[in-house]
Amino acid sequence: MEDEPPPQGVSAKALEATLLSALKMLDVGKWPIFSLCSPEEIKLIRQACVFGSAGNEVLYATENDEVFVLGMNCSGCLGTGDMQSTIEPRRLDSLCGKKIACLSYGSGPHVVLATEEGEVYTWGHNAYSQLGNGTTNHGFIPCQVSTNLVNKKVIEVACGSHHSMVLTSDGEVYTWGYNNSGQVGSGSTANQPIPRRVTGCLQNKIVVNIACGQMCSMAVVENGEVYVWGYNGNGQLGLGSSGNQPTPCRIAALQGIRVQRVACGYAHTLVLTDEGQIYAWGANSYGQLGTGNKSNQSYPTTVIVDKDRVVEIAACHSAHTSAAKTQSGQVYMWGQCRGQSVTFPHLTHFACTDDVFACFATPAVMWRLLSVEPDDHLTVAQSLKKEFDNPETADLKFLVDGKYIHVHKVLLKIRCEHFRSVLNNDDEIIEMSEFSYPVYRAFLEYLYTDNIRLPPEDAIGLLDLATLYRENRLKKLCQQTIKQGICEENAIALLSAAVKYEAQDLEEFCFRFCINHLTVVTQTQGFADMDHDLLKNFISKASRVGAFRN
Structure with missing residues (x-):
């Protein structure tokens, strides 16, 4: 099918310029904190993450790879060197020019960031050593985490409430921080002050995806198996029980099912299979499992999202909300949505899962680093x-x-x-x-x-x-x-x-x-x-x- 011609009165060049302009600007207007930024500042944004206990902090990067922060600054989580809140963007010189690859945050909050070079930086709340620097002193500026990560390229990061996890390019997982329920996977419940590799059942496995709930951790390996560890009081590990798990354990109930991605809510878990199906388990007091009721499930349960193949799942450890996007581009949400309990996947008018969290999650945070590539010239x-x-x-x-x-x-x-x-x-x-x-x-x-x-x-x-x-x-x-x-x-x-x-x-x-x-x-x-x-x-x-x- 040929492309439709541009509307009469609009030249092809003008239409192309409009499209390029739209591509250049991140749609962040649905998050209230961006009302503090001028339209000129918003136009320059290429990456952004809204975080914090009430969505009151934000970090963003511009087209020049400059990094700015804004908001309450709880526990020094803005990385500005102090604990002063700010309603005007402040520049983080130590991260400018670094090119951010991924970012996650905890409940303190603390922040874990990886650059495209694979370096890891942390700052913010640190009462449980979740910054991985060997201390329990809050970090007021971004500092590189190098212990046990030298010569390792980190490609994905994830944070629980007060623990941190990273995935390296060679498929290894490292964790640190709060460990009262075994969420760092070390086999004990002692807090872990520096990054250590998660071994046990993962020793000879290549991990391709990681995620954290409030106090649990998940890893998907290359053959589609899912390994879990940590707190399990709501059945969020999917093992058919409610006992905590101090080391990685494979979810046997997913035998024969190849999982591509895992996403964790506050105390519930979603996985996406290679057939485009969703399975969910864990806490369900808000209907966040999408099963039509509010009963917790300790085994993986199929979530029916229309008849379309699902290509993306979304959840965030600070919320009881779930979202999914289908192959045809439809976005569904369920769970806690503006205080209401939605127990079945509900079709929205949104174009992306990010908007679900901006408009309906409590708090209104981002479930991932939101980014768009600039398109000023043709490669x-x-x-x-x-x-x-x-x-x-x-x-x-x-x-x-x-x-x-x-x-x-x-x-x-x-x-x-x-x-x-x-x-x-x-x-x-x-x-x-x-x-x-x-x-x-x-x-x-x-x-x-x-x-x-x-x-x-x-x-x-x-x-x-x-x-x-x-x-x-x-x-x-x-x-x-x-x-x-x-x-x-x-x-x-x-x-x-x-x-x-x-x-x-x-x-x-x-x-x-x-x-x-x-x-x-x-x-x-x-x-x-x-x-x-x-x-x-x-x-x-x-x-x-x-x-x-x-």
């Missing part, structure tokens, strides 16, 4: 993307299903081994009959953008092309697109395609999906029309994994 990648199918600059046309696709020979030769060997300098038009127009257009566009835009059914055709042209990365992208679009109706067709094109990871995913939705899948037309050999293998494999047991 090389953006320039190439813009030139795809541009007849003004192209020197070659593909004719597919009676339609032309305009491309550039030199780019095709640079990007694809197949074209390097078959394209000639005198080629002007090449007819293509082996593949459909949507599939071949998507392939050529991929060479310009590194991305594909296709429904899963067409992605099967592109998978065929990728196999033929030996484009391994494209094969992986096709498999990812197919995974995101799988449903009961098309699961067998996608499984057949995975087998045909020898995509083993995709085959395993589709098989697992079929087993998890066996009753509905076996009633589809696709199952009825299944190839005899494939059906025979499917039944045999399903029997081996116990799918037909009572």
Whole structure:
């Protein structure tokens, strides 16, 4: 489908300038504290995090990588060197130019920040050694945490009420701070004054995501297993009990389910699976589990968010609120929302989960560092993307299903081994009959953008092309697109395609999906029309994994 033309009376350049301007400015107006900033200051903001016991503190970074703070300054959490509150932005010289990668905060509050270089800085409340500097003195300025983190690049940070956790680029987890319930995972309940690696069951695992509740900790490892430790009085560890856990323990109830991300509320937990489903457990006095009631759950329970695939979950250890965003862009919220208890996921008019916390959470804080990339100029990648199918600059046309696709020979030769060997300098038009127009257009566009835009059914055709042209990365992208679009109706067709094109990871995913939705899948037309050999293998494999047991 072609892009719609701009409205009459508005030039394309003016429209582009308006869009760029919108991209350049973070939409922070929903958080009351930003009313203290001038419109000129807000326009410069690229990253921001509102935090504190009442959402009364904020840290933000500008387009020049300058860092400013504003607000109450409880426990020196603004990092200005004193405990003076401020209604005007104050510059943090020690962090300017550092480029912030991620940030989290505790209840004191204390702040843990990682730079794009992987350095960790902490400041604020420190009565329980949550700053990781070996003392219990409050930190009034950002100080780098280096003990046991030398030569380690930190890529993610998380804070509980008074403990801290970081994830390194090599998949290791380090914790420190308050440990009355085993939340640092050391095996004892003694507070931990400096970062120490969490071992035990995580010793030989590569962790890909971390999160903290008030007094508990979670880690997702690369094979989708979830490990938990710390306070469990509300069942927030998902272990089927309410006893605390001093060392990491795998959630056995999630066996066979691959979790991608975990998010922790005050005393409840959400996880997102690779099939786009949500499971929740823990405290539920405000309906924050989305199960339709207010009963606590100590086992993972499925959360039904319409029929759409979920792509993002959100929770914050200072709130009893949950939120999720679906593949189609719809945002849902449940739990404590402006004092009310919402026990089922409720469709909002918001475009992002961040707005749920700005408008409905108590306190109105941010559940993550909110950021937007500046877009003042076109990068090389953006320039190439813009030139795809541009007849003004192209020197070659593909004719597919009676339609032309305009491309550039030199780019095709640079990007694809197949074209390097078959394209000639005198080629002007090449007819293509082996593949459909949507599939071949998507392939050529991929060479310009590194991305594909296709429904899963067409992605099967592109998978065929990728196999033929030996484009391994494209094969992986096709498999990812197919995974995101799988449903009961098309699961067998996608499984057949995975087998045909020898995509083993995709085959395993589709098989697992079929087993998890066996009753509905076996009633589809696709199952009825299944190839005899494939059906025979499917039944045999399903029997081996116990799918037909009572």
